[in-house]
Amino acid sequence: MAAAETKPPPRTGAKFVCHEDGTEWGDFEGLRRHLRAKTAWSNAGLVGCRVSVLLENREWSEGLVAQYHRSSGKHCVEFRHSGARRWLMMLRTAFYIVDRGPCDEETKEPEGLTKLQDEPWTFAEDLSLAFARAQSVLHDCYGGRTQEIGHKTLGHVCVTDDDRRRATEDRGSLLYGELLPRGVHKALDSRHLDAGRATSVYDLGAGTGKVALQAFLQFPNLTKVHGVELSLARFHVAERALLALAARDDNAARVSQRTPGAHIEVSMNDQTLSITHGNLMRTRDVGNASIVMLETEVPTDTFAEFSSLLDACQEGCRLLTYLDLRRVWRLPGQPFPFQQLEANRSFADRYPTSWSVQRGHHLFLWVKVLKPGVAGVAFAQGRAAPPVVPSKRRSRRRDDMPPLVFGKRRVQSTCAIC
Helix, strand or coil: CHHHHCCCCCCCCCCEECCCCCCEECCHHHHHHHHHHCCCECCCCCCCCEEEEEECCCEEEEEEEEEEECCCCEEEEEECCCCCEEEECHHHCCEEEEECCCCCHHHCCCCCHHHHCCCCCCECCCCCHHHHHHHHHHHHHCCCCCCCCCCCCHHHHCCCHHHHHHHHHCCCCCCCCCECHHHHHHHCCCCCCCHHHCCEEEEECCCCCHHHHHHHHHCCCCCEEEEEECCHHHHHHHHHHHHHHHHCCCCCCEEEEEECCCEEEEEECCEEEEEEECCHHHCHHHHHCCEEEECCCCCHHHHHHHHHHHHCCCCCCEEEECCCHHHHCCCCCCCCCEEECHHHCCCCCCEEECCEEEEEECCEEEEECCCCCHHHHHHHCCCCCCCCCCCCCCCCCHHHCCCEECCEECCCCCCCCC
């Protein structure tokens, strides 16, 4: 068993690559430590750092960490623009380090990495060896274009006029942005979507397929990962990445199905990863998913159809959405079937994305608490939901109400002269 778990190095040579800066490492443990050290800080080492802090869940303010108070565990942050000083519990505060400043070896990266092994970190992002391997393979399959940011990413520039025309015909949206690998890792961890105990992930609006491929590589318990993408150009990017995965000699991945330009499926051990070119609104088997990823915009005039798709999800299914589903729900007569995950209710629960790398973006995470309703069942069967007939509420006439005397119920008398 141990021999089966020891994989030969990837095609990049005898090194494993960090997708963020391209540095190479000889083993996964070294790579994982390198990735964790980028976010690591200690209480003492944070003093002197320039940070950006989310205050009152409203706005980001930049300041300098001036002091650390050991007995309270709080740091004093001096904000540059307002001149205010705030004592903050940094472990409970959404912030990122803009500049580590003149700090000691404890926070240097990567020169101080060797010494970091013996230093106590107050915080470091919880990254697994599985994540370290997945992001390295991802980096290779996408030709080093994994950590793309801004509005000129491959997923933006590859879109064609045919894609735009089809999106207009299908009432779809080509608005694009990507969850970065660290964002995917956080979204799928045990506090959020809990992919470690799931069996299937559906990525609807899969873009270039990075999220689906990372989930497939990072969680071998997932027997099915499926992506759907409306843009043919983005589908082709995902298709090339899956072909690159199958061409590697460090895994058992193989192409099990392929219709060029329409569908591709890769199998590895007991797992399958498939990407389909199509409209996510026609994903009739969404009820088979343990987790549904919807990091996509949806036009307002499709909210009713989108709600039927959501209602078709099974009870207990977990979802990540770009939109707040409470504002999207358009099924009158059916109760709202989702509950926001506790860990996600704070606006400080943020995920690194291509448009917000450091600050992160607040996406919405849900669990479906009700079984599919009438609309969801109809959607799964490919038919229109029956029209909802609003129940008529009987108006209570004045003589239906019990007579009141000074706010108290009056007992009616049977005496004719009363």
